[in-house]
Each structure stands twice: as C-alpha cells, then as structure tokens.
Amino acid sequence: MFNGGLAAGDHEVAVRLDLRNVYMQFGPGAYGMVDGSATRTLTLLPAEAEAEAEADAGTASGVVVTASGVAVTEHPERSGQSERPEPAPTTIGRIEQAVSLYGFEERLVDVPSYGVADMFAELNDLGVQKFELIGSMVFDQYPRPKAAEIRAINQLAEKYGVRANSYGGYLDKGKITGRDATDADIMLDVTADLMTARDLGAPFLRSGDIPLHLLEASAAMAERYGVRIGIEVHAPHKPSDASIQAMLARMDEIDSPYMGLVPDFGCFIERPAQPALDRHIANGAKPELLDYVIEHRHDGLDEAGMQATIASMGGGEAEKWAISEMFGFLSFGPADIEGFRTLLHRTQYFHSKFYHVTQDLTDPQIPVDKLLAAIVESGFQGVLLSEYEGHAFHLDDAHEQLERHLRLEQKVLNGLSVLAG
Numbered sequence: 001m002f003n004g005g006l007a008a009g010d011h012e013v014a015v016r017l018d019l020r021n022v023y024m025q026f027g028p029g030a031y032g033m034v035d036g037s038a039t040r041t042l043t044l045l046p047a048e049a050e051a052e053a054e055a056d057a058g059t060a061s062g063v064v065v066t067a068s069g070v071a072v073t074e075h076p077e078r079s080g081q082s083e084r085p086e087p088a089p090t091t092i093g094r095i096e097q098a099v100s101l102y103g104f105e106e107r108l109v110d111v112p113s114y115g116v117a118d119m120f121a122e123l124n125d126l127g128v129q130k131f132e133l134i135g136s137m138v139f140d141q142y143p144r145p146k147a148a149e150i151r152a153i154n155q156l157a158e159k160y161g162v163r164a165n166s167y168g169g170y171l172d173k174g175k176i177t178g179r180d181a182t183d184a185d186i187m188l189d190v191t192a193d194l195m196t197a198r199d200l201g202a203p204f205l206r207s208g209d210i211p212l213h214l215l216e217a218s219a220a221m222a223e224r225y226g227v228r229i230g231i232e233v234h235a236p237h238k239p240s241d242a243s244i245q246a247m248l249a250r251m252d253e254i255d256s257p258y259m260g261l262v263p264d265f266g267c268f269i270e271r272p273a274q275p276a277l278d279r280h281i282a283n284g285a286k287p288e289l290l291d292y293v294i295e296h297r298h299d300g301l302d303e304a305g306m307q308a309t310i311a312s313m314g315g316g317e318a319e320k321w322a323i324s325e326m327f328g329f330l331s332f333g334p335a336d337i338e339g340f341r342t343l344l345h346r347t348q349y350f351h352s353k354f355y356h357v358t359q360d361l362t363d364p365q366i367p368v369d370k371l372l373a374a375i376v377e378s379g380f381q382g383v384l385l386s387e388y389e390g391h392a393f394h395l396d397d398a399h400e401q402l403e404r405h406l407r408l409e410q411k412v413l414n415g416l417s418v419l420a421g
Contacts, residue, residue: 008046014039090127090406092413094381097406098130098165099123100351103388103398105137110396116153120160122399126406130165132206132385135196143169143192150199157201164202165383166230166262166349169193171208183214190218194225204348205229206262212250219259230262230348236331238267239339251346260346266353266389268335269365273355275393276330277322285318293323294332303327330392335367341374349383350375355390357404361411369412376416384409 016037090097104122107114116138123131133153139145157163171189173181181189190207197205207229210218222229237244251259272294281287289310301309303323310319326332357363375384386405388398395401 006044008044010041010043012039013042090129090410092410093376093417094379095375095384095413096130096382097128097409098132098349098383098385099126099128099402099406100132100134100168100385100387102132102134102137102168103386103391103402106391106394106396106398108137109391117156117160120156120162122402123162124160125399126402128406129162130383130385131162132166132168132387133164133200133202134168135193136170137168143172143189143196145196147199150196153200164197164200165385166204166206167193167197167200167202168206169196169208171210183211186210186214187217187221190214190229191221194222194227194229197227198225203228204262206351207231212247215247215250215259216254216256219254219256222258223256228258228260228348230260232262232264232351233267233343234264235266235269235329236327238336239263239343240336244339245342248343248346260348261343262348262351263340263343264351264353264387265366265368265371266329266351268337268340268367268371269330269332269355270335270367271332271365272326272330273365273393275356275390275395276325279393280318280322283318283321284316285322286315289313289315289319290322293319293326297326298333332365335370337367337370337374340371341378344375344378344380347380347382349385351387352384352405352409353387353389354401354405355388355392357401357408359404361404361408363405363408368408372409372412373416376413
C-alpha cells in the first residue's frame with residue numbers, strides 16, 4: 001500500500017490545476033488564469049521495485065547528483081565537450097547574435113533527461129556564445145535560487161564555453177490571492193533578480209513591468225549590483241501605445257544606462273503563424289471561421305464582440321481559444337515600425353521573437369528586414385537575441401528553427417552592410 005492508501009498497480013488520477021499568469025494583470029487583484037487540469041494513468045510500484053526503477057533510470061540518463069544536491073545530466077557522447085575551442089561570437093557589423101534558452105522549453109518539459117547541459121551543447125552546434133536564461137524555467141527555487149543551483153549553471157557555462165547575456169526575471173504582483181504587491185514587494189523581487197543576474201555574470205536583467213514611480217529606485221539598485229535592467233515591450237502592446245511612451249519618457253528623465261528597454265519582436269506580428277492555425281484546426285476550429293477572425297480582426301470589434309460573432313456563426317471552444325490568442329499574446333496587425341524607432345535610443349538589447357521560419361529563410365509573420373534596418377540605421381551596437389516560441393504550438397523543432405532564424409538574420413544584416421558600404 002502507498003502511504004496506507006492506493007495499492008500498487010494502475011490508477012486513473014484527475015488533477016484540477018488553475019495556473020495564474022503572474023505577468024498578465026488585467027486589473028487590481030485580477031490575473032490571467034489558465035486551466036491546466038489533466039487526467040493521467042499512474043502506475044504505482046511496490047517500494048522495492050520503485051527503488052530499482054529509479055536506480056536504472058538514473059544510470060541510463062547519466063544523472064549525477066552532486067554533493068550540493070543539484071542534478072546535472074552528463075552525456076557520454078559529449079565527454080570531449082570541454083575540449084572544444086570556444087565558439088567565436090556570431091557578429092555582423094555592430095550586432096552580435098545570441099539565443100534565449102526559452103526556445104528549448106518544449107524538450108525540457110517533455111524529455112526528462114534533457115537539461116541545461118543539452119541547451120549549452122546546442123548553442124555550441126549553432127555557433128552562438130551568448131544566451132538568456134529564464135529563472136522560473138531553470139531553477140527549482142525562484143525568485144532567489146539556491147547558491148548551488150547558480151554554481152551548477154556557471155560550471156556548465158564554463159565547460160561549454162558560453163556565457164549569459166541576460167537573466168529573465170518576473171514580477172509576481174499577485175502572490176497572495178486578493179492582494180496586489182506593495183512597492184516594497186516589487187523592489188524585493190527586482191533586487192532578487194538583480195542579485196541572481198550578478199551571480200550568473202549576466203550584464204542585463206530582463207525585468208517585468210516595473211511601475212513608473214519605481215523606475216528611478218530600480219535604476220539605482222541596478223547600478224549598485226552592476227546589472228542593467230531592460231523592461232520588455234511585449235505584445236499585445238505596441239511601441240506607440242501611450243503606456244509605453246510614458247515609460248520611455250520617464251526613462252529619458254532618469255537618463256541612466258542602468259534602466260532601458262528590451263523590445264520584443266512579437267509586437268510586430270502581421271499575421272498569425274501557420275503552426276498556430278494548424279494547432280487550432282487540429283483542436284477542432286473551422287478554417288473558415290479562423291479566416292473570418294483574421295480578416296476582421298481590426299474592423300472595430302473587441303475580443304468579446306468577436307467571440308459573440310463567431311459563436312453566432314457556429315464557433316465553439318476551439319475558436320474561442322484561437323480568438324483569445326489573436327487578441328492577446330499573438331495579437332497581430334500592421335507593424336508599428338515608426339513607434340519602434342522611438343525606442344531604440346533606450347534599448348539594452350532585443351528579443352528577436354519568432355514563431356516559424358520557412359526553409360527558404362523567410363518569416364511570414366514578422367517583418368524582420370524592416371526591424372533590422374531600423375536597428376542598423378540607429379547605430380545600435382549590442383545583442384540581437386533569437387527567441388523561439390514554437391513550443392507555444394507544442395513543436396519540438398527548436399534547433400532547426402533557431403538555425404534558420406540565425407541564418408535569416410545574417411542574410412538580412414549582411415545585405416544591409418552591403419547597402420551601407
């Protein structure tokens with residue numbers, strides 16, 4: 001018997017799980033919720049058999065638990081990895097390419113033996129030296145990871161010859177149900193993320209939405225820790241939005257190199273990614289209804305109005321989820337290139353977000369050529385960080401997609417260099 005309860009054998013277990021999106025606040029005490037409920041069949045083994053199975057799994061995957069208790073996956077086929085020469089930075093003109101480890105999340109979730117060492121090995125294969133690490137994705141303890149966790153990451157980074165460009169943190173303004181974070185709560189989170197970025201050797205912290213009245217204090221704290229803060233400008237916001245321009249104006253008043261922006265190219269989606277549409281169709285959405293939403297997305301209807309219209313046309317749950325995405329983090333429309341230009345003088349680095357690059361190296365969703373042209377014309381010197389989000393469609397093709405995206409950027413940037421010359 002397991003804990004005096006379920007006997008060994010197969011059991012169907014249903015779990016109700018409501019996940020709060022901490023960075024999606026819609027109003028005081030109101031946060032985006034995702035239903036993560038699921039039903040699974042679990043097989044319970046007798047204690048002796050369970051111990052043997054765990055031992056066999058550990059041996060097979062090469063998981064070694066260090067004295068600190070941190071599990072690090074070693075791969076025999078990469079035993080000579082530390083002897084590899086340090087990869088040269090992928091630099092075109094004044095722009096250096098980097099990769100967000102966020103892009104590998106699908107495999108991290110689905111493959112138990114996959115870990116940070118594998119991600120760093122993939123960076124080696126891609127010829128990229130710099131990366132962004134997401135704290136809540138990698139660390140067991142967040143927002144302030146254990147020293148042993150940070151040490152393990154740094155040891156792996158040294159082994160694979162890669163280094164952190166940036167650390168991705170969040171502001172959880174709703175840790176306690178029905179209570180919004182105070183200024184002191186927010187500053188504690190900012191400080192914790194700055195400390196972690198410093199300990200990882202990352203020069204930048206990609207931070208959450210710090211309130212305007214705390215920007216100056218946050219900049220001072222960032223200077224104290226020697227880490228520059230970049231607040232992400234993310235969809236569904238556009239650079240020309242009043243809230244973004246107000247934040248930019250406040251940053252100009254503060255005029256500190258330790259406080260700036262990280263524009264995310266997801267703000268410039270002009271059409272939904274085909275893998276996203278394919279996923280909705282596979283879930284039961286009618287293609288003709290999706291086409292209607294795309295065609296009429298900017299005809300004046302808000303999300304509630306579009307939901308009602310599609311429901312009256314026979315739409316169901318699949319269409320409901322599709323509309324929610326198209327009015328949310330996958331919002332699309334004419335790219336706000338002129339608004340983008342207004343951000344460039346306060347930009348720390350870029351999230352070169354993408355969802356799908358074709359075999360012939362084109363991005364059908366995001367006008368990469370126009371964005372990179374604006375960056376080059378501004379005289380920006382720094383990092384362009386490829387951030388793949390195909391895992392949003394449950395696709396495990398990060399390596400292939402990142403390789404294509406890096407080559408696409410190189411093609412565009414080299415073309416701009418020729419024109420400039």
